Amino acid sequence: MATTILSLFLHLFLFSALHSVTYASDPPTVYLIRHGEKSGNPLDSGLNADGFKRAACIQGIFGADSHYKIGYIMAPHVNKKGQHRRSYETVLPLATDLGLTIDTSCKRNHVHCVADKIADYDGPGNILIAWRHGKMKKLVRALGYDDPPRYPDNRFDLVWTIPFPYNNITDIRSEECPGLDVPETLSIEL
Numbered sequence: 704m705a706t707t708i709l710s711l712f713l714h715l716f717l718f719s720a721l722h723s724v725t726y727a728s729d730p731p732t733v734y735l736i737r738h739g740e741k742s743g744n745p746l747d748s749g750l751n752a753d754g755f756k757r758a759a760c761i762q763g764i765f766g767a768d769s770h771y772k773i774g775y776i777m778a779p780h781v782n783k784k785g786q787h788r789r790s791y792e793t794v795l796p797l798a799t800d801l802g803l804t805i806d807t808s809c810k811r812n813h814v815h816c817v818a819d820k821i822a823d824y825d826g827p828g829n830i831l832i833a834w835r836h837g838k839m840k841k842l843v844r845a846l847g848y849d850d851p852p853r854y855p856d857n858r859f860d861l862v863w864t865i866p867f868p869y870n871n872i873t874d875i876r877s878e879e880c881p882g883l884d885v886p887e888t889l890s891i892e893l
């Protein structure tokens with residue numbers, strides 16, 4: 704009897720140890736988004752009203768109840784003058800909700816720094832990267848996909864899904880934020 708119970712505990716122990724090891728080593732999926740809308744004034748490094756609306760929308764889309772299971776968030780380094788803070792502002796409401804600190808240790812042109820951070824991440828959950836669209840292509844190349852598309856200049860709403868081993872973008876979809884992202888079929892060309 705005692706042996707049976709001991710063996711049962713041993714099995715439970717081994718099973719849960721194995722299980723947690725599997726979980727911890729599950730490589731994260733990377734989700735890449737652009738920062739929200741901007742005023743167009745080069746002296747303004749922040750979001751405009753639509754951009755803040757998008758930040759609120761992203762807070763919902765990637766929230767704790769979503770299937771994205773975000774455990775790590777990155778945005779470009781913000782300097783002392785607050786320059787390059789747009790991506791940070793875009794994911795700040797979400798990060799606050801999730802209780803995560805946004806990693807801003809990589810500068811906005813240092814895509815290999817981002818790739819290294821992703822490779823080194825061994826915490827729980829997936830990785831959300833908010834970045835400038837002009838560096839998306841280089842960033843995805845640094846991750847290991849040779850042939851990424853250009854992130855369109857006129858879009859702010861696209862989510863690129865890049866699962867391990869990061870050699871392909873397997874999904875591109877709109878955030879479909881209410882009041883911001885009109886389905887393309889409904890937009891009128893003037």
Ligand SMILES: *[C@@H]1O[C@H](CO)[C@@H](O)[C@H](O)[C@H]1NC(C)=O
Nearest residue numbers: 848864870871872873874875
């Ligand atoms: C990349 O992902 C797309 C979309 O899921 C898929 O159609 C394509 O076959 C993939 N390419 C490679 C090389 O895995």
